[in-house]
Amino acid sequence: MTAALRATTVRVLQQLRHDHRTVALLLVVPSMLMGLLAWMLIDHPGVFDHWGAALLGVFPLIVMFLVTSVATLRERTSGTLERLLAMPISRVDFLLGYGFAFGIAAAIQAIVISVIAFGLLGLDVAGPIWAVLLVAVLVAVLGTALGLFVSAFARTEFQAVQFMPAVIIPQLLLCGLVAPRATLPRPLELVSDVLPLSYAVDAMQRLTVETGVGSHTWLDMAVIAGFIVAALALGAATLRRRTP
Amino acid sequence: MINVGVDDDLAVRVRGLRVVRGAREVLHGLDFDVRRGIVTGLLGPSGGGKSTLMRAIVGVQAMVTGTCEVLDLPAGSPPLRRRIGYVTQAPSVYADLTVAENLRYFAAVLGAPRTDVDRVLEQVDLADQRDQMVRELSGGQLSRSSLAVALLNSPELLVLDEPTVGLDPVLRRDLWSLFHRFADAGATLLVSSHVMDEAQRCDRLLLVRDGEIVADETEAELLARTGTPTVEAAFLALADRLESGGAA
Numbered sequence: 001m002t003a004a005l006r007a008t009t010v011r012v013l014q015q016l017r018h019d020h021r022t023v024a025l026l027l028v029v030p031s032m033l034m035g036l037l038a039w040m041l042i043d044h045p046g047v048f049d050h051w052g053a054a055l056l057g058v059f060p061l062i063v064m065f066l067v068t069s070v071a072t073l074r075e076r077t078s079g080t081l082e083r084l085l086a087m088p089i090s091r092v093d094f095l096l097g098y099g100f101a102f103g104i105a106a107a108i109q110a111i112v113i114s115v116i117a118f119g120l121l122g123l124d125v126a127g128p129i130w131a132v133l134l135v136a137v138l139v140a141v142l143g144t145a146l147g148l149f150v151s152a153f154a155r156t157e158f159q160a161v162q163f164m165p166a167v168i169i170p171q172l173l174l175c176g177l178v179a180p181r182a183t184l185p186r187p188l189e190l191v192s193d194v195l196p197l198s199y200a201v202d203a204m205q206r207l208t209v210e211t212g213v214g215s216h217t218w219l220d221m222a223v224i225a226g227f228i229v230a231a232l233a234l235g236a237a238t239l240r241r242r243t244p
Numbered sequence: 245m246i247n248v249g250v251d252d253d254l255a256v257r258v259r260g261l262r263v264v265r266g267a268r269e270v271l272h273g274l275d276f277d278v279r280r281g282i283v284t285g286l287l288g289p290s291g292g293g294k295s296t297l298m299r300a301i302v303g304v305q306a307m308v309t310g311t312c313e314v315l316d317l318p319a320g321s322p323p324l325r326r327r328i329g330y331v332t333q334a335p336s337v338y339a340d341l342t343v344a345e346n347l348r349y350f351a352a353v354l355g356a357p358r359t360d361v362d363r364v365l366e367q368v369d370l371a372d373q374r375d376q377m378v379r380e381l382s383g384g385q386l387s388r389s390s391l392a393v394a395l396l397n398s399p400e401l402l403v404l405d406e407p408t409v410g411l412d413p414v415l416r417r418d419l420w421s422l423f424h425r426f427a428d429a430g431a432t433l434l435v436s437s438h439v440m441d442e443a444q445r446c447d448r449l450l451l452v453r454d455g456e457i458v459a460d461e462t463e464a465e466l467l468a469r470t471g472t473p474t475v476e477a478a479f480l481a482l483a484d485r486l487e488s489g490g491a492a
Contacts, residue, residue, distance in 0.1 A: 007352030015340045018377065079336035083393070086304050088325040089353045242306035242320070243299055244265065 004089040008097025009104075012071070016105060022067070026109050030059040031116045038121040052123040053208045054177055056113060056132060057200040060106045060140035062168055068102055068147030069160045076151070085241045094239065095232050099144050106140025107133070127207035131217065135207070138224045139200045145231035152238030171197035176205070196227040255280045255401050255432035256301055260310035263296050270296050272455045273310065278434055283420075283427050285446030286436040287475070293455040294436040295333060298403050301434065302330045315400060326354055329394030329402045333409075335386045336393075339379040343370055343389050346378060347396065356397035364395040367422060384411045391419075402426065402433045408442065420445040443475035451479060458482045 016023060034052065041048040075081040084094060110133050117123040125132060150167060154160035174184065174192040181192045192198045203220035210217070256278035263271040270293050278284050286294050299305035300312055303320025312319040315327055337346045347361040365371045368388040373381060378389055391407055402423075408416045420442075423433050427447070435446065443449050443463050451459035451466075459466050459482060463475060470478040 003355065004353045007349050011338070011341070011345070011349040014345050015338060018340050078339070079332045079334045080338060082304060082332060083330065083336040083350075084353065086302050086325060086328070086330050087350070087353050088322065088355070240306070242304055244306045 002090075002093055005093040005097050005100070008089070008094060009100040012098055012101035013104065015071075016101070026063060026067075026105065027112050030063070030109065030113050033059070034113055034117050034121060034123075038117075038123070048121070049124050049208055050205070051177075052117055052121070053125050053132060053204045054201050056110065056117065056136050057139050057204040058172065058175075058177075058197070059113065060110060060136050061143040061171075061197060061200070062164065063109070064102050064106055064140045064143030065147045065168055066161065066164055068098060068144040069151040069154065069163060070157055072098070072148050072151035073154055073157055073160045081239075082243065085239065091236045091239045091241075092232075095145075095148055095235050098148060099141050099228075099232065102144040103137055103141045106143075107137045110136035110140070125208045126211045127213060127217075131207050131213045132204065135200060135203045135221060135224075138221060138228070139197075142196055142200075142224055142228050142231065145228050145235060148235040149231050149238065152235070168197075171195045174198065175201040177201055196224055199223045199227075253279055254313075255315060256434070257313040258301075258311065261297075261300060261312055262309045263293075263300055263305060264307040265296065270455050271300070274455075274457050276450060276457050276460050278432060278450075279448065280432045281427055281430055282447035283423050283433045283435060283445070284448045284450060285443055286434055286450050286452060287440060287443055287446075287479075288438065288452035288458075290438050292452045294438075294452050295405055297452065298330075298405050298434065298436060302328055302403050304330075326397055327400050329396070329399035329404075331391055331394045331402075331404045331407055333405045335390035337378050337386070337390050340377070342375050342377055343381070343392075344374040346389065347392060350393045351396050354397045360396050360398075364392040367395055368392045369418070384415050387411065388415075388419075398431075400431060402431060402435075404433065404435045406436055406438070408435075408437065409439070416442075440474070440476040440479060449475070451482065453479070453483060453486070456486075458486065 034055065037051060037055065038048050041051065114129060114133060118129060146167060150163045151160055154163060174188060174195055175197040181189055181198060184192060199220040203217050206214060206217045254277045258277070259275050261271055261274040262269060274297070286297065288294055296305060300308045301314055301319055303324060314324055317324055344361060347364065351358065351360050365374055368391055370385060370388055370392060373385055378386065381389060387407060391404070394402060394404065408419055411419070423435060427433055446463070448462055449459060449466060450457055461469070466475065466478050467473065470481045472478040472481050
């Protein structure tokens with residue numbers, strides 16, 4: 001780990017720490033939504049287990065995507081990115097700094113939601129809870145990587161926020177939560193095969209019903225990791241040291 | 245007498261520098277040198293190409309052709325990234341961090357000694373604000389916090405884009421004397437301003453207008469050549485000569 005990468009991770013976490021309201025929202029909102037879901041499904045035994053675990057994999061994608069795309073856009077518009085790129089920091093270190101920092105934030109978020117979901121709301125999964133947390137953190141880092149990439153295509157924060165429905169909602173619709181992916185029309189099923197959230201929800205659903213972590217679940221996680229690397233590589237390509 | 249032409253005396257050597265932005269050429273084949281160890285003022289109206297020229301020297305401008313050597317290396321060479329201090333026009337610091345957190349971060353990226361944070365805080369007179377959030381600083385404190393970042397790691401060349409704009413006269417005077425202290429210590433400074441009065445604070449002047457260098461001399465030489473009492477008047481005289489088709 002280079003000094004610039006470590007410093008960037010610490011710096012992003014410091015920025016988050018100074019923003020108490022965002023930290024509170026990051027932790028409270030998903031917990032409340034989880035509580036709402038548990039309450040909605042109180043008369044449908046077993047259904048909350050199915051949805052609750054899947055949502056643990058969906059929250060971090062949405063939240064980290066939004067937080068990162070706005071944060072990176074701010075770096076671009078405030079001139080701090082231009083200043084950094086005139087300094088001896090590699091573009092990969094800059095991107096990974098964000099990835100690590102929001103990955104750590106997401107891990108804390110996932111732990112808090114899990115304590116509430118498993119401890120308070122009676123969520124029950126067959127697989128190990130650490131694997132559920134691992135998938136949640138992977139999805140969070142994926143959200144960060146996608147946010148870093150798409151922020152290059154937004155000039156204002158209004159535009160950056162609009163990328164959420166464009167990039168995330170299709171994944172939500174096609175990931176298997178609304179209708180099982182195998183029942184989708186063939187073209188849409190093929191599209192869902194190349195969307196990362198499909199693999200996250202797949203992994204979560206397997207962890208809900210299977211004891212232990214099967215090779216399929218590991219494969220899902222590996223695919224998500226592949227998407228992270230690809231999104232970071234694309235993000236690095238959008239970071240130009242030279243102003244046009 | 246300074247021996248012009250010997251590269252050792254030059255921090256920046258520019259020959260035939262052209263920059264294209266979009267469909268427009270904004271710098272039209274510039275030739276000039278920036279000497280080491282002095283404060284050179286880059287003066288001219290907004291929109292004349294000063295910031296683009298500074299970005300070309302720092303190596304963060306795309307679509308540059310011609311020669312631009314900085315500290316004997318082509319502009320933009322990776323080794324230059326820790327030898328140049330650059331302040332953009334907008335104060336480029338993180339508003340949601342304290343002054344000291346900003347400096348510690350950039351110091352770590354530059355590999356500057358940890359003691360540099362305290363040194364630059366003293367130099368820009370922000371020691372009392374070190375634990376204050378940047379977003380709570382006044383306008384003058386904000387631009388000094390951005391300047392402080394450029395002073396980390398004691399760069400050999402400082403490229404400062406309008407560092408004194410909007411500051412009160414006392415602060416401006418203090419900053420210019422700080423710039424001269426750096427120059428006395430051996431650093432080279434290239435400082436832009438659209439306020440012609442600031443010419444009197446500079447050892448040499450580069451006047452830029454519409455992407456051309458219209459003057460490259462000392463203030464005294466410029467005033468004598470144009471027969472004008474102020475740099476403002478000199479600039480107008482040069483502009484008029486160019487409009488009527490003459491040479492600057």
